[in-house]
Amino acid sequence: MSSKEDKLEKEFRDAVDRVNAYTDPFPADILLKLYAYYKKATNDYSRPKSKKAIINAFKTNALFQAKGISEDEAKRAYIDLVNNYFLYGK
Numbered sequence: 001m002s003s004k005e006d007k008l009e010k011e012f013r014d015a016v017d018r019v020n021a022y023t024d025p026f027p028a029d030i031l032l033k034l035y036a037y038y039k040k041a042t043n044d045y046s047r048p049k050s051k052k053a054i055i056n057a058f059k060t061n062a063l064f065q066a067k068g069i070s071e072d073e074a075k076r077a078y079i080d081l082v083n084n085y086f087l088y089g090k
Contacts, residue, residue, distance in 0.1 A: 040074035
C-alpha cells in the first residue's frame with residue numbers, strides 16, 4: 001500500500017469515526033449517501049437489513065446511484081460529504 005493509499009484510508013477511517021461519534025440525527029439524504037459510499041468503500045455488498053421494506057428500498061436505491069464508482073472514489077466522496085456536512089450542515 002502506498003503512502004497515498006494509507007493517507008486516504010486514514011482520512012476515511014477518521015471520517016467514519018466522526019460520523020459514529022456524532023449524536024445528533026443526520027438528514028435522511030445525507031445518511032443514505034453515507035450508507036452507499038461506505039458500502040462501496042468497504043466493498044460490502046450485503047443486502048440492507050432494515051426491518052422496514054421502505055428503508056431497504058431507499059438503501060438499495062442509494063447503492064444503485066453509487067454504482068460505477070471505485071472503492072477509492074467512494075472513500076473520497078464519503079470524506080468530502082462528512083467534511084462538508086460538519087462545515088456547512090449544522
